[in-house]
Amino acid sequence: MSRISFDNTEVAFADKTASELRRALWLFRFIGNTSLVKFSAPFVTTAFKTGLPVKRLVRNTVFRHFCGGENISDCEPAINKLWKSRIGTILDYSVEGQQMESDFDSTCNEILSTIEMASGNEALPFSVFKMTGIARVALLEKVNSLIKLSQAEENEFTRVKKRVEKICILSHEKYVPVFFDAEESWIQNVMDALAHEMMQRFNKEKAIVFNTVQLYRTDRLNYLSRMIEDARTKGYMGAFKLVRGAYHEQEAERAIANDYEIPIFGKKYETDNAFNQALEICMDNIDAVALCSGTHNEKSCELLVELMQKKNIPVNDKRIWFAQLYGMSDHISYNLSKAGYNVAKYVPYGKVEAVLPYLIRRAQENKSVAGQSSRELSLIMTELKRRRSSGL
Ligand SMILES: Cc1cc2nc3c(=O)[nH]c(=O)nc-3n(C[C@H](O)[C@H](O)[C@H](O)COP(=O)(O)OP(=O)(O)OC[C@H]3O[C@@H](n4cnc5c(N)ncnc54)[C@H](O)[C@@H]3O)c2cc1C
Numbered sequence: 001m002s003r004i005s006f007d008n009t010e011v012a013f014a015d016k017t018a019s020e021l022r023r024a025l026w027l028f029r030f031i032g033n034t035s036l037v038k039f040s041a042p043f044v045t046t047a048f049k050t051g052l053p054v055k056r057l058v059r060n061t062v063f064r065h066f067c068g069g070e071n072i073s074d075c076e077p078a079i080n081k082l083w084k085s086r087i088g089t090i091l092d093y094s095v096e097g098q099q100m101e102s103d104f105d106s107t108c109n110e111i112l113s114t115i116e117m118a119s120g121n122e123a124l125p126f127s128v129f130k131m132t133g134i135a136r137v138a139l140l141e142k143v144n145s146l147i148k149l150s151q152a153e154e155n156e157f158t159r160v161k162k163r164v165e166k167i168c169i170l171s172h173e174k175y176v177p178v179f180f181d182a183e184e185s186w187i188q189n190v191m192d193a194l195a196h197e198m199m200q201r202f203n204k205e206k207a208i209v210f211n212t213v214q215l216y217r218t219d220r221l222n223y224l225s226r227m228i229e230d231a232r233t234k235g236y237m238g239a240f241k242l243v244r245g246a247y248h249e250q251e252a253e254r255a256i257a258n259d260y261e262i263p264i265f266g267k268k269y270e271t272d273n274a275f276n277q278a279l280e281i282c283m284d285n286i287d288a289v290a291l292c293s294g295t296h297n298e299k300s301c302e303l304l305v306e307l308m309q310k311k312n313i314p315v316n317d318k319r320i321w322f323a324q325l326y327g328m329s330d331h332i333s334y335n336l337s338k339a340g341y342n343v344a345k346y347v348p349y350g351k352v353e354a355v356l357p358y359l360i361r362r363a364q365e366n367k368s369v370a371g372q373s374s375r376e377l378s379l380i381m382t383e384l385k386r387r388r389s390s391g392l
Pocket residue numbers: 180181182183212214216243244245246247248264265266267268269270271293294295296297323324325346365369372
């Protein structure tokens with residue numbers, strides 16, 4: 001069995017200029033600084049709300065690094081650059097937490113545009129949406145808690161379901177698989193139920209609708225096994241994006257504040273074990289499952305490569321994908337793609353102020369995860385050094 005290596009920085013940063021690398025170096029140094037991030041996240045949020053002129057600063061730093069642009073056409077250079085290395089783009093309209101019906105309709109229309117654009121385009125292998133981009137969080141929370149809805153809320157929820165249905169119908173019509181992103185546990189049941197319904201409807205011949213499973217949750221291995229069993233029994237493809245989960249701090253804080261059992265693991269290795277077990281479960285059922293492993297964790301990526309090799313599954317088997325976020329872990333994406341694996345990157349886009357929650361999550365993730373930003377830093381430094389010593 002041959003091991004995949006993520007150490008080749010020449011491959012990893014082939015499409016980055018030295019000045020782009022130096023900018024990334026500065027950025028990861030900044031977000032690797034716990035106290036700076038702790039201070040800047042609330043400052044920037046308040047500054048946007050009160051009209052302080054921070055937009056340019058954010059646009060030229062974190063936004064430029066982690067996002068494709070403000071609209072789909074802005075993202076074209078990123079799409080083309082990634083595709084030159086056979087890395088697909090998942091256009092991620094990263095607007096969340098809105099309140100108005102008109103905003104939800106326009107977000108839904110934007111997602112439909114990403115599906116139209118991806119139709120027949122190998123460089124755009126998936127589309128994605130976040131439920132909180134097309135529905136009010138408070139409504140989702142109420143439905144999730146099985147609280148009785150007023151007539152107006154019933155009507156509002158019917159409109160939410162219509163938006164979800166529209167997205168899945170178009171994905172099915174255009175053969176563009178779509179991810180339901182996962183969010184906080186207090187709104188996740190309602191999303192799981194909708195994703196399940198859509199999977200049964202649209203995954204009969206091919207995996208079109210993917211639900212996301214967050215393995216930091218203590219109940220998710222059971223959930224995954226139940227879903228696979230259901231897919232087998234009813235004869236549709238179970239399709240899953242596996243992630244560790246992006247709301248670790250919020251989940252713990254809310255459970256403590258409201259005095260209920262914390263629904264997530266408290267130790268990193270427990271989440272890691274669950275994630276790796278989920279990979280094994282999917283691979284043991286690969287005849288009935290399509291899988292996208294959404295992670296920057298090298299060990300988990302190595303494990304999936306190993307499991308594929310053990311089962312003699314070709315590197316480019318269409319049921320198995322690796323995915324990372326734009327601006328992160330290029331050493332994984334580019335080296336996997338070079339070895340022939342199916343790789344895609346989320347390329348978030350949207351107005352700077354609208355993608356702020358996404359950017360803050362990325363900054364917090366990079367400061368809270370020991371090693372993530374230092375790994376990025378050391379790879380960038382290695383590459384800069386390599387270029388200097390080769391006279392490039
Ligand atoms: C393509 C892609 C799509 C994604 N989609 C979603 C999505 O739909 N929903 C979503 O929630 N997230 C999503 N994420 C983010 C993801 O959940 C992780 O937050 C992020 O990828 C970091 O985890 P990792 O596996 O890459 O790496 P690692 O650095 O190995 O793991 C970090 C993760 O470990 C977990 N963790 C950290 N500390 C602890 C601890 N003390 N105890 C237990 N667990 C801990 C947390 O989940 C943390 O995010 C996505 C990520 C990618 C790459």
